[in-house]
Amino acid sequence: MSGSIERTGxxxxxxxxxxxxxTTLTAMVVGSMVGAGVFSLPSRFAQETGVAGAxxxxxxxxxxxxxxxxxFQSLAVRRPDLDAGVYAYxxxxxxxxxxxxxxxxxxxxxxxxxVTYWVLIMSTIGAVWPALGDGDxxxxxxxxxxxxxxxxxxxxxxVKEATAINRVVTVAKIVPxxxxxxxxLFYFDAGVFADNFAGADYAGSLFNQVRGTMLATVxxxxxxxxxxxxxxxxxxxxxxxxxxxxxxxxxxxxxxSVTVVxxxxxxxxxxxxxxxxxMAGVLEHAVGTWGKVFISVGLIVSVLxxxxxxxxxxxxxxxxxxxxxxxxxxxxxxSGDDVPVPALMMTTLLSQLVLIVTLxxxxxxxxxxxxxxxxSLIPFxxxxxxxxxxxxxxxxxxxxxxxxxxxxxxxxxxxxxxxxLLFAAGxxxxxxxxxxxxxxxxxxxxxxxxxxxxxxxxxxxxxCAVSVAGAxxxxxxxxxxxxxx
Numbered sequence: 001m002s003g004s005i006e007r008t009g010x011x012x013x014x015x016x017x018x019x020x021x022x023t024t025l026t027a028m029v030v031g032s033m034v035g036a037g038v039f040s041l042p043s044r045f046a047q048e049t050g051v052a053g054a055x056x057x058x059x060x061x062x063x064x065x066x067x068x069x070x071x072f073q074s075l076a077v078r079r080p081d082l083d084a085g086v087y088a089y090x091x092x093x094x095x096x097x098x099x100x101x102x103x104x105x106x107x108x109x110x111x112x113x114x115v116t117y118w119v120l121i122m123s124t125i126g127a128v129w130p131a132l133g134d135g136d137x138x139x140x141x142x143x144x145x146x147x148x149x150x151x152x153x154x155x156x157x158x159v160k161e162a163t164a165i166n167r168v169v170t171v172a173k174i175v176p177x178x179x180x181x182x183x184x185l186f187y188f189d190a191g192v193f194a195d196n197f198a199g200a201d202y203a204g205s206l207f208n209q210v211r212g213t214m215l216a217t218v219x220x221x222x223x224x225x226x227x228x229x230x231x232x233x234x235x236x237x238x239x240x241x242x243x244x245x246x247x248x249x250x251x252x253x254x255x256x257s258v259t260v261v262x263x264x265x266x267x268x269x270x271x272x273x274x275x276x277x278x279m280a281g282v283l284e285h286a287v288g289t290w291g292k293v294f295i296s297v298g299l300i301v302s303v304l305x306x307x308x309x310x311x312x313x314x315x316x317x318x319x320x321x322x323x324x325x326x327x328x329x330x331x332x333x334x335s336g337d338d339v340p341v342p343a344l345m346m347t348t349l350l351s352q353l354v355l356i357v358t359l360x361x362x363x364x365x366x367x368x369x370x371x372x373x374x375x376s377l378i379p380f381x382x383x384x385x386x387x388x389x390x391x392x393x394x395x396x397x398x399x400x401x402x403x404x405x406x407x408x409x410x411x412x413x414x415x416x417x418x419x420x421l422l423f424a425a426g427x428x429x430x431x432x433x434x435x436x437x438x439x440x441x442x443x444x445x446x447x448x449x450x451x452x453x454x455x456x457x458x459x460x461x462x463x464c465a466v467s468v469a470g471a472x473x474x475x476x477x478x479x480x481x482x483x484x485x
Contacts, residue, residue: 022239022246029247034173035113035306036120036277037220038255039299040365042262043278044216046271049209050199051263057210058256061217064417068380069248070410071387076244078390078398078407086379087321093386096326097444097460101467102379103321104440105433109375110314111350113222116368117303118144119358123276123365124296134275136364144355151311152348156339173306176298177254180283184261187286193264214424218373220255221248276365311347318343328446362484373421374429375436381418387411428483434470441467 045054075082075089082088086106091099119135122144126132132140199209262271262282274281277299283291319340322332334340354371358364388411391403422430441464448455456464477483 022243025239025243026247026250029243030251033221033247033251034177034254034302035220035222035310036117036299036303037216037222037369038177038258039277039279039295039302040120040369041216041220041255041259041279042271042282043274043276044366044369045213045259046262046268046278048212048216049206050268051193051197051260053199053206053209053213054259054263056206057213057217058252058259060210060417061214061221062252062256064414064420065217065221065252066245066248067410067414067417068384069244071384071414072244073242074407074410075383075387075390078387078394078403080399081397086383087317089386090379090382091324091326093389094382095457095460097456097463098382100321100326100444100447101437101440101463102382103317103326104443105375105437106379107314107317107347108350108436108440109222109372109379110310110317111347112354112368112375113219113372114307114310114314114347114351115144115354115358116219116365116372117307118147118355119365119368120276121147121300121303124280124299127275127280127292127296134364136358136361138359141355141359145352148348148351148355151308152344155308155311155315155344156335156341173298173302176295176302177258177279180279180295181254181257181261183283183286183291184265188261188264190264192267196263196268199268211424214421215370215373215429217255218376218421219369221251222372222376311344314347315340315343318346322447325447325451326444328443329450331443370425370429371432371436374425374433377418377421377425378433378437381415381422384411384414384418388415428477431470431474431477431483434467435474438467438471 045057049057079089079092082092087099087103090102119140122132122135122137122140126135126137126140131137132143135144199206258279262279265271265282266285270285271278271282277295280292280295280299283295318327318331319334321327322329322343331340331343331346333342354368358368361367388408390398391408391411394403445455474483
């Protein structure tokens with residue numbers, strides 16, 4: 001890949017004259033979705049449910065996320081004037097303030113997700129260096145902090161073209177996962193699988209079991225919208241939707257396989273107690289120490305590369321929003337090497353803050369994972385609702401002919417699914433999300449003042465009041481112990 005590079009997301013892409021093929025777009029979706037989450041799936045699911053609940057959970061998550069993938073497919077065709085994906089859809093459908101919230105939530109989700117990478121790396125090394133614990137000790141936080149700011153300095157110097165790194169990372173992601181599935185099938189014990197089918201006594205009702213897995217499935221599917229970021233660079237507009245669906249189905253098959261085959265290796269109670277990355281523990285049980293080392297090395301390489309990619313993406317979200325005048329102007333500045341330094345600084349600072357918060361959490365990794373998922377839900381919900389609105393009330397900007405009943409049904413199911421996810425997240429993570437969202441309004445106010453515009457419309461003022469009230473309630477709930485991290 002040569003020539004100038006334009007930054008529009010978590011990967012480098014060619015300039016507009018170079019058009020991306022269906023294969024390349026599909027690879028982008030797969031690369032965006034396969035990250036740290038898959039390495040944690042066995043334990044995360046075993047803590048909540050058995051085989052039956054896992055199958056139901058993946059069926060619900062697969063159907064819901066497939067509908068969301070179809071939504072992005074439809075919007076790529078119906079609204080070809082919108083090229084920035086989730087953020088653009090929220091703004092076009094529901095106004096600048098909710099568009100701002102979508103951009104901020106997507107950015108904050110990426111920042112918190114980056115913290116899970118460092119926690120998982122420290123937990124992995126903690127298996128041989130106990131002082132790091134499960135990635136939640138003070139020493140782990142200090143080393144993670146050094147990593148955060150080391151990457152900041154690296155990227156600030158202009159390290160954007162990561163083609164070689166991405167190739168290595170892609171191999172490091174896919175090979176260990178496929179090897180894990182194949183070996184797990186070879187050592188699969190039908191008796192153990194049958195004992196794990198109904199779930200353990202601690203799992204509770206089947207409904208609660210399934211509900212408990214929902215945020216984990218959202219986390220691993222983050223990136224399903226990846227191809228929409230690159231829509232204007234596709235050879236054919238329809239390829240954006242096809243790549244989204246093909247990439248999703250490929251990754252869904254891998255994620256579900258990793259979860260289900262693990263139940264045939266160990267009792268679910270033992271899987272639930274494994275340290276993260278639990279995939280390493282399951283493989284160690286099957287083949288010995290080399291399996292744990294194999295998965296651990298692959299994870300560290302994969303996660304470091306993913307951290308670089310998602311840090312660039314997070315900074316880019318703020319940068320593009322600032323260029324669209326939805327964020328303060330200072331976030332739209334870039335260095336001579338075309339690095340958005342102020343946006344990169346804010347990205348690193350939020351990740352640092354969340355890293356400190358994890359020290360006070362009972363389970364640092366799962367807390368960061370669940371918060372990442374919860375923050376992403378509002379952007380996804382607004383995108384799905386915009387697709388439904390486009391179907392029910394198309395206007396002159398709606399391309400592609402008459403909207404079909406199938407498209408409306410898909411958008412309605414995707415909207416219902418993302419709304420259900422907010423319920424599944426529970427009051428705790430909804431309130432914590434408000435604590436993150438509400439202060440962000442200061443950035444919106446600053447942007448409006450720079451433009452000499454009224455701060456809020458009446459509708460925006462209501463939305464602001466709701467977010468602030470939710471944040472205040474969240475702070476009170478934490479202070480008096482109604483909820484805990």
